Amino acid sequence: MIDKTLVISFSGGRTSGYMTKKLLETKRKWKEVLVLFANTGQEHEKTLEFINNCDQQFGFNTVWLEAVTHKDQKKGSTAKVVSFETASRDGKPFEGVIEKYGIPWSKAGHCTRELKENPIKNYLKERGLDKHNRVMAIGIRADEAHRKAKSADLNNFIYPLIDWDIEKEDILSWWEDQPFDLEIPEHMGNCVWCWKKSYIKLVTVMKEKPEAFEFPERMEKLHGKTGNIAQKMLNNGVLKGQKSMKFFRGFRSVDDIREMAEEGTDVFIDEHYARLSGGCSEECQPNFGIDDGEDSNRIPALNAI
Numbered sequence: 642m643i644d645k646t647l648v649i650s651f652s653g654g655r656t657s658g659y660m661t662k663k664l665l666e667t668k669r670k671w672k673e674v675l676v677l678f679a680n681t682g683q684e685h686e687k688t689l690e691f692i693n694n695c696d697q698q699f700g701f702n703t704v705w706l707e708a709v710t711h712k713d714q715k716k717g718s719t720a721k722v723v724s725f726e727t728a729s730r731d732g733k734p735f736e737g738v739i740e741k742y743g744i745p746w747s748k749a750g751h752c753t754r755e756l757k758e759n760p761i762k763n764y765l766k767e768r769g770l771d772k773h774n775r776v777m778a779i780g781i782r783a784d785e786a787h788r789k790a791k792s793a794d795l796n797n798f799i800y801p802l803i804d805w806d807i808e809k810e811d812i813l814s815w816w817e818d819q820p821f822d823l824e825i826p827e828h829m830g831n832c833v834w835c836w837k838k839s840y841i842k843l844v845t846v847m848k849e850k851p852e853a854f855e856f857p858e859r860m861e862k863l864h865g866k867t868g869n870i871a872q873k874m875l876n877n878g879v880l881k882g883q884k885s886m887k888f889f890r891g892f893r894s895v896d897d898i899r900e901m902a903e904e905g906t907d908v909f910i911d912e913h914y915a916r917l918s919g920g921c922s923e924e925c926q927p928n929f930g931i932d933d934g935e936d937s938n939r940i941p942a943l944n945a946i
């Protein structure tokens with residue numbers, strides 16, 4: 642593989658952090674190793690600190706990217722290079738994506754595509770890298786192997802953690818022996834209020850860090866009808882009685898999550914964080930094989946609602 646560049650998609654979680662550290666130990670096998678992190682602007686500060694620690698202490702030399710959207714053009718997000726110091730903490734990259742595509746939700750998961758997959762893909766293109774001269778390592782573990790892209794071989798993706806048979810517990814044990822770790826519990830990982838999280842995690846975030854919901858609440862108010870998907874879904878009556886789009890499962894809004902928290906729904910306990918036993922952060926890991934990265938604004942199948 643000495644003639645190929647190894648590209649590592651680092652999400653800022655323990656799993657891809659472990660994979661990156663191990664792959665960098667085999668650096669000489671590759672022409673070059675490129676570690677990429679795509680910042681959404683809604684990550685926990687501790688996630689950004691973790692990546693910075695990986696850079697400082699493990700020499701990851703991560704390229705920090707942020708999405709640049711092109712609102713009136715049929716063009717997917719490109720990328721700009723930022724740093725730990727200049728990375729957005731106010732959601733600007735995410736807001737750009739919502740201004741163009743609307744609120745992401747369970748039937749329209751364009752945030753991963755436009756905040757991570759397309760910026761990474763376009764950054765690589767600018768550097769003259771494509772599936773012919775690069776190999777891309779994706780941090781999916783053996784216990785989540787079903788998430789592997791069907792087109793992996795075709796696109797030159799590799800899944801080292803699956804090949805090494807690495808599971809959650811292996812990752813956690815390894816981090817326990819390192820000089821630093823990701824200092825947040827599982828429910829605070831990725832975008833802190835991520836709409837893919839379970840209700841119990843969202844309620845826990847709402848109780849512990851309600852300010853994390855200021856951004857999605859503002860987006861629901863400003864952009865409830867933004868984007869082709871929202872326009873078509875709301876206008877054709879598929880979403881019976883709904884006047885605007887909402888982020889969360891079961892078509893629930895930030896306000897609904899707040900109500901659930903006030904009603905006293907159970908909170909999520911990260912047992913690993915509490916130093917009791919296992920449990921590991923989920924990751925929003927771009928899986929470049931799900932979509933070809935076109936400027937897709939497709940309408941979900943109506944029977945999927």
Ligand code: SF4
Nearest residue numbers: 752753831832835925
């Ligand atoms: S963490 Fe969640 S909200 Fe953030 S980009 Fe990934 S899927 Fe979207």
